[in-house]
Amino acid sequence: MLKIAIHNEGQTPSFVVEGKLVGPWVKELEKCWESVLATEPSLAMVVNVAELTFIDSEGRELLTRMRRQGARLVSAGCLMNAIVAEIEAEVKKEEQSWTYRP
């Protein structure tokens, strides 16, 4: 089961994703994400993944892409904290490599 809740109140829209982010359902989340981005392209978004119970490599890739586009990932629990920390480190490393490029 994958549950996506979109909250669009205030300045920062947020996505709350629960359940399993796997296989074909990753594309569904991406479509929702793109659809909201199309209407509010300038706003940074919050993606709450604290209630995700399972994530595959495609799901992780999507979260990384979201983070690269400026989303703030909110996590809880050992597993999701570790995955988000890994994504944060990856994106930071990329940003630094851009900064230091001559």
Added chain:
Amino acid sequence: MDLQTIAAADNKLNVFRRAVVLSDDAPAPMKETVELSIDSKLELVGPVEALAKSVSAKLGFEEEDAGWIELAVREAVVNAIKHGNHYLADKRVDVQFLVGQDAITIHVRDCGEGFDLTHLPDPLDPENLLNPTGRGILWMRTFMDEVEYSAHPEGGCVVRMRKYKRSSKKQI
């Protein structure tokens, strides 16, 4: 707990985490549920439509049928926002896609008080033909194989729509 024990536990957790994250044996999507919950805002109908079309196309519905499903879901969600929740931002619309082998079942729930189908104006009545609204339920019934309305036990109105794949219809 000494450092060695902590390191061993951390290593075990890392192995488990990688096994979970990098597993390619993702469960099959059949008989799965995808839920989308949105604020009562018309600008959020887009993501629901996109999801409806994408899920039905993935299930193997023909492009035309996927388009009809998308339209029916759009009508149900717009009705929920407009007539069920009266555009009240604190009231939500929940959409559930139940994906089966040969059919898709969609539940759209609002937080409204429900309505009496028999009291709705007939959109096919010559008097209503020029009325720009009031065709949503007719469309849903036209595009989907089953459409039912009910009250949710926790409050609100639920519309349940089902569409069978063309191949499975022949077997019925």
